[in-house]
Amino acid sequence: MIAMQGIQMDLVSEDRLAKMPPVEKIRFILDEVKSGKILVLEKGLTPEEEATLIEMTMTQIQPDDFAGIEMESYPSQTDSSLIGKLFKKNVVRTRLTVIGPANKLKTLKKDRDMISAIVSNK
Amino acid sequence: MGVIRSFRKNFSNFFKKLFNKKNARIGIYGPPNAGKTTLANRIVRDWTGDAMGSVSHIAHETRRARRREGVTIQSNGGSISLDIIDTPGLATKIDFHEFMEQGMNEAESKRRAKEATEGVIEAVKWLENLDGVILVMDATEDPYTQVNVTVIGNMEARSLPLLIVANKVDLPESSPTTIREAFPQHPMVAISALEGKNIDTFYDEIAKRFG
Numbered sequence: 149m150i151a152m153q154g155i156q157m158d159l160v161s162e163d164r165l166a167k168m169p170p171v172e173k174i175r176f177i178l179d180e181v182k183s184g185k186i187l188v189l190e191k192g193l194t195p196e197e198e199a200t201l202i203e204m205t206m207t208q209i210q211p212d213d214f215a216g217i218e219m220e221s222y223p224s225q226t227d228s229s230l231i232g233k234l235f236k237k238n239v240v241r242t243r244l245t246v247i248g249p250a251n252k253l254k255t256l257k258k259d260r261d262m263i264s265a266i267v268s269n270k
Numbered sequence: 271m272g273v274i275r276s277f278r279k280n281f282s283n284f285f286k287k288l289f290n291k292k293n294a295r296i297g298i299y300g301p302p303n304a305g306k307t308t309l310a311n312r313i314v315r316d317w318t319g320d321a322m323g324s325v326s327h328i329a330h331e332t333r334r335a336r337r338r339e340g341v342t343i344q345s346n347g348g349s350i351s352l353d354i355i356d357t358p359g360l361a362t363k364i365d366f367h368e369f370m371e372q373g374m375n376e377a378e379s380k381r382r383a384k385e386a387t388e389g390v391i392e393a394v395k396w397l398e399n400l401d402g403v404i405l406v407m408d409a410t411e412d413p414y415t416q417v418n419v420t421v422i423g424n425m426e427a428r429s430l431p432l433l434i435v436a437n438k439v440d441l442p443e444s445s446p447t448t449i450r451e452a453f454p455q456h457p458m459v460a461i462s463a464l465e466g467k468n469i470d471t472f473y474d475e476i477a478k479r480f481g
């Protein structure tokens with residue numbers, strides 16, 4: 149059988165990620181992206197998880213092998229309700245996020261409610 | 271004699287701790303090349319006479335975070351003491367080829383890339399030890415980037431104050447309005463860190479947000 153040429157894109161449901169502890173979640177994303185896949189996360193990551201993902205990505209960068217990730221999400225929305233204020237920890241509503249290897253995924257244009265990206269297999 | 275002196279010193283330290291709350295720690299964040307160090311240098315020079323770090327048109331010039339303690343800023347008749355941390359530019363990708371395009375040789379470029387990755391890690395780690403953030407954006411560039419979204423999200427999640435700086439407004443192609451429209455829920459001040467344009471408004475905002 150002849151394998152179809154192309155780039156695999158996985159649409160990851162909220163449930164799939166919700167089952168994972170944060171460490172495993174970040175590991176999963178990074179492994180998938182390093183293997184060349186583009187991930188679309190239905191509900192994205194919390195700001196803390198995004199920061200951890202950036203940190204982990206930096207440890208994986210290798211010249212001529214892995215240059216890092218392209219990640220695009222919308223500004224998160226904070227629920228600054230009374231409960232949130234009371235506990236000094238706001239509930240952040242996370243949003244759709246696209247993550248891919250930096251050499252395959254390029255953001256063309258992004259604004260508050262639209263992300264245009266280009267995927268290329270070079 | 272020595273005993274009395276050390277007693278006095280301890281005593282005054284005790285009162286300092288009791289009454290003077292420690293300086294607010296403010297991190298200067300943003301993507302590479304936004305002008306963070308240029309701004310940090312200006313702040314530190316304006317209020318202490320020193321400088322903070324080196325500036326370059328090549329990205330990832332700052333690869334170690336630098337802290338300057340006790341910078342006292344006067345504004346509107348009040349004063350506020352801050353610890354200022356100039357951080358390495360945040361990025362999700364670092365490709366050494368970009369440094370080679372700027373004329374560095376391969377070994378140099380690879381070393382710079384390696385140090386830059388460590389710098390990003392350091393900047394991310396600092397996020398947890400801050401009382402507020404100045405997020406510097408290059409007003410000639412698209413503000414909707416993951417780095418900006420992540421920094422803002424982390425400050426919001428912790429209910430910490432954030433001041434957005436739209437930098438490089440001396441350039442004709444700059445558009446601070448685009449930045450304001452992108453993040454309307456946060457205060458923004460448009461400046462030129464290089465030329466000092468609007469810097470007094472910036473200090474007023476600092477006193478207001480972090481005071």
Ligand SMILES: Nc1nc2c(ncn2[C@@H]2O[C@H](COP(=O)(O)OP(=O)(O)OP(=O)(O)O)[C@@H](O)[C@H]2O)c(=O)[nH]1
Pocket residue numbers: 300301302303304305306307308309324325326327328329330331332333357358359360437438439440441461462463464465
């Ligand atoms: N025109 C203009 N250029 C500026 C301004 N501020 C900084 N620059 C220039 O932008 C470039 C980057 O400045 P830096 O202060 O090194 O930027 P940085 O954010 O510290 O960069 P990294 O440390 O690499 O993350 C330099 O060439 C500066 O001279 C400004 O207000 N206007």
Ligand SMILES: [Mg+2]
Pocket residue numbers: 306307308324325331332357358359
């Ligand atoms: Mg710098």
